[in-house]
Amino acid sequence: MAAAGNHAAQNMQRLADLITQRRASLGWSKEKAADEAGISYTTYTRVEEAQNVQAQSLVKIESALGIAPGAGRAVLRGDMSLKLADGGELLDGSKITPIQPEWLEEEVQRAVTDAAIGTIPEATGEKIQELQAKVIETLRRRGVLPESGE
Template sequence: MAPPSDQTARHLQKLAALVTQRRAQLRLSQEKAAKVCGGLAYMTYRKVEEGLPVRSSTYAKVEIGFGMRAGSCKAVIDGADSITLEDGTELIEGGRITPLDPETLEEGLRDAITKGATLTAPNLTLGEVQAINERVVEELRKRGILPSGL
């Protein structure tokens, strides 16, 4: 295989960081990751995390094993900044994907609505701000964004 260009090498390093990040999120050792990724040889999997070029079939196995959308690895090698997971979550280099706690979300949402309402409409009463909070939370529950009964 010919050595990659400087730009390709940078993109391979970004891909390596994203794959490593995803493996860490899944709490897998490199050995277990290789198995999850279609039974890749350990050394082949390590090449991906080291930013070395591998066959496109290897990237496809990593995508399937790690729940990435098909073509994500090639997109990063071609210059994309992120990988999209099957659930639509975007994996960004240096970013963290953490489970979303619905209670924390609701608390933060209510706090943000209260602060926003206070700053943009200072004439609203506390009761009016609380009513806005309730309507927003109710609407998000109807849409399935917040679970019912928190």
């Protein structure tokens, strides 16, 4: 009996990890995920803490996060991955490391500098800085980087 309970707890933790991973991949806070699912923050948090929630709450979370219908229940029954509505899947044990926007901006600037020096050796420092600023502005406009001060 303890073994069955242990498997249930492991499956619940796997689901919690995969739901957390999916939310992080969307760049959402727990608050946003709860709002998008139309459930309370407390209920949403219970899922990420591997606690029981009503089946209807799990269905709402699946829909909001772009998870295939019934995929959460399948993980609770022992599936090792979480199927996504777009046909993809999240695998147990894989990790997403959130990229910090300020780190990404610095890396983009370095990459632009390296590329400019490597392809346009006559480019002045001022022109390289203009190019960096234009690339950062474009990435912000596309939503890849947050606006300054966010």
